[in-house]
Amino acid sequence: EIIEIVNYAATLVSRISLPDLPRLPVADGPPVPARCRRVAFPEGIREDVPVFDRTKLIAGHTIEGPAIVEEEASVTVLNPDQRLTVDAFGQLVIELVRS
Secondary structure, eight states: OOOOOOOOOOOOOOOOOOOOOOOOOBOSSOOOOSEEEEEEOTTSOEEEEEEEEGGGOOBTOEEESSEEEEOSSOEEEEOTTEEEEEOTTSOEEEEEOOO
16 A cells, blocks of 8 residues: 655754843832722722832832732732742742741
């Protein structure tokens, strides 16, 4: 019989240098909230929480929950037991904080 090849795949492995990603300037103080907003949490807790502008956060800024971080396309909500830290590349790192 005739052999027919239907699919063929190849994988290439190569060494490349890592890109030099730009880093944010490092904060010299705490972030300043833009305003406050009343928020209802699942546990039935209602309180005024600080709202931060995402575009103004820089490396090293830390925010203790409860809080809100707003940007043009999304909103990040920090629960009372969470902490947010901005890393050197501008990523929001959220961790659970237990007392």
